[in-house]
Amino acid sequence: MIDPAKFTDEAVARLRTEVPGKAIIAASGGIDSTVAALLAERALGERVRAVFVDTGLLRAGEVERVSEFFRASGLRFDVLRAADRFFATLAGVEEPEEKRRRIGHAFVRLFEEEAERFGADRLVQGTIAPDWIESGGALRDTIKTHHNVGGIPSDMRLTLVEPLRDLYKDEVRALARHLGVPEAERQPFPGPGLAVRVGGPVTPERVRRARVANAVVEEEIERAVAAHTIPRPWQYFAVLLPVRTVGVLGDNRVHGEAVSVRVVESIDAMTATAMELPRAVLGRIAERITRELSKEVVRVLYDVTDKPPATIEWE
Ligand code: XMP
Numbered sequence: 671m672i673d674p675a676k677f678t679d680e681a682v683a684r685l686r687t688e689v690p691g692k693a694i695i696a697a698s699g700g701i702d703s704t705v706a707a708l709l710a711e712r713a714l715g716e717r718v719r720a721v722f723v724d725t726g727l728l729r730a731g732e733v734e735r736v737s738e739f740f741r742a743s744g745l746r747f748d749v750l751r752a753a754d755r756f757f758a759t760l761a762g763v764e765e766p767e768e769k770r771r772r773i774g775h776a777f778v779r780l781f782e783e784e785a786e787r788f789g790a791d792r793l794v795q796g797t798i799a800p801d802w803i804e805s806g807g808a809l810r811d812t813i814k815t816h817h818n819v820g821g822i823p824s825d826m827r828l829t830l831v832e833p834l835r836d837l838y839k840d841e842v843r844a845l846a847r848h849l850g851v852p853e854a855e856r857q858p859f860p861g862p863g864l865a866v867r868v869g870g871p872v873t874p875e876r877v878r879r880a881r882v883a884n885a886v887v888e889e890e891i892e893r894a895v896a897a898h899t900i901p902r903p904w905q906y907f908a909v910l911l912p913v914r915t916v917g918v919l920g921d922n923r924v925h926g927e928a929v930s931v932r933v934v935e936s937i938d939a940m941t942a943t944a945m946e947l948p949r950a951v952l953g954r955i956a957e958r959i960t961r962e963l964s965k966e967v968v969r970v971l972y973d974v975t976d977k978p979p980a981t982i983e984w985e
């Protein structure tokens with residue numbers, strides 16, 4: 671475990687040598703990139719600019735929540751609206767690695783444009799150790815290409831700066847607390863967003879379904895945590911599956927979609943355990959998802975697989 675005060679001093683000194691001019695910061699609203707952004711601001715002041723991209727693949731209320739989170743963390747930032755671009759690049763793509771690659775490229779092209787406007791030649795990212803280890807670094811097989819590692823095009827015009835490269839999640843959380851980031855226990859959300867929680871084609875319609883289902887899971891799990899029914903899980907979300915299934919609504923047959931709910935406990939995301947949930951909590955989640963997505967989603971499953979053999983996200 672790192673000493674947060676010592677790490678901060680060293681990271682600030684390193685950033686000052688690594689960034690001689692200006693830098694853009696890829697800020698996703700997650701803990702990792704927020705901590706990286708705060709270190710960069712501390713080191714470089716007006717020479718950095720944090721950019722948050724609304725990809726159209728975010729959770730319900732995410733833009734507002736992230737903006738509030740940045741303000742409370744004391745970070746200056748700009749919001750870039752780019753949903754059309756992301757849906758266009760994902761059209762017709764179903765293969766998970768190809769989704770990640772295209773999303774990574776779309777992010778980088780946006781950052782390049784922003785950097786050019788700002789006069790920057792560096793891109794600060796919140797990459798942490800598991801991102802590049804699982805993306806095939808350190809002589810390991812590629813588990814999945816994290817968008818901020820393998821999703822980066824080889825002709826990128828910006829030099830990467832990654833102050834948290836060697837840290838694990840629990841260390842980043844300690845650093846976040848040290849830097850005064852509120853709500854440091856917030857669950858992680860993958861950079862490719864709901865695109866990797868929509869199995870099969872990524873359309874605005876299917877992303878909307880995944881968004882509603884994810885909101886239900888978050889609300890019901892947070893309610894159960896607040897009532898001390900369950901401990902706070904590492905991560906809790908819903909995945910829209912690439913299958914059609916038959917349901918019944920009143921007297922009518924409905925050919926709808928299915929959602930899988932995933933709630934896991936973990937320390938650093940390298941391994942995870944599917945959490946045992948009370949039947950009543952699962953029942954409420956299923957009832958709400960099928961009611962709020964009536965005629966669209968007719969079946970809800972609970973994923974009981976640990977990591978390994980499964981990964982946390984489905985794609
Ligand atoms: P997996 O699914 O590989 O996920 O077991 C481990 C942790 O990483 C998150 N994750 C990502 N985070 N970009 C990110 O920033 C990504 O491409 C990405 N893919 C997975 C996942 O939510 C889990 O917490």
